[in-house]
Amino acid sequence: MPLTKAEKQARVEWLQGELAAAKGILLASFDHLTVAQDFELRKQIRAAGGKYRVIKNTIAERAARGTPAEGVLRDLRGVHSIAYTRGDVVALAKTLRKYAKDNPALALKVGLVEGEVVAIDALAALPSREELLAKLLFLIQAPAQRLATAIGAVGRNTAVVLDQAVQQKKFAE
Numbered sequence: 001m002p003l004t005k006a007e008k009q010a011r012v013e014w015l016q017g018e019l020a021a022a023k024g025i026l027l028a029s030f031d032h033l034t035v036a037q038d039f040e041l042r043k044q045i046r047a048a049g050g051k052y053r054v055i056k057n058t059i060a061e062r063a064a065r066g067t068p069a070e071g072v073l074r075d076l077r078g079v080h081s082i083a084y085t086r087g088d089v090v091a092l093a094k095t096l097r098k099y100a101k102d103n104p105a106l107a108l109k110v111g112l113v114e115g116e117v118v119a120i121d122a123l124a125a126l127p128s129r130e131e132l133l134a135k136l137l138f139l140i141q142a143p144a145q146r147l148a149t150a151i152g153a154v155g156r157n158t159a160v161v162l163d164q165a166v167q168q169k170k171f172a173e
Contacts, residue, residue: 024123057076072117108121
């Protein structure tokens with residue numbers, strides 16, 4: 001049974017709200033994806049903190065009006081789906097790329113992260129948030145660690161020189 005105009009408008013408004021609140025939107029197309037494959041994909045996307053929707057092109061285009069996704073979701077042809085998240089976009093991109101490698105029926109198109117168009121493969125190649133935080137912490141900690149080592153070295157070197165002098169009986173009368 002076809003949707004009424006009011007139902008279509010409600011879907012457009014709902015999707016527009018979802019797209020406006022999303023931190024990242026990833027567009028993909030699929031051909032001959034089985035129900036089991038689709039179920040597995042949705043499960044993996046949920047585990048990555050994202051949502052996945054198969055969308056009609058016209059509804060997607062209307063919902064994207066006035067949002068940063070307008071340029072990406074304009075003039076779509078064929079069957080498309082979107083994965084979006086309010087959380088870690090890199091984790092979602094990694095999940096989609098891994099799934100697309102295992103299942104060639106899913107073809108990754110383009111991503112939109114905080115208003116900027118990006119390639120999904122480039123986004124998935126980035127280190128995770130935890131890795132970036134660990135690297136940043138190391139870079140912040142490194143100068144203090146080097147300073148502590150240098151300060152400790154002065155005392156240690158003095159102690160070594162004094163110990164050698166004592167062993168060679170340089171302080172004896």
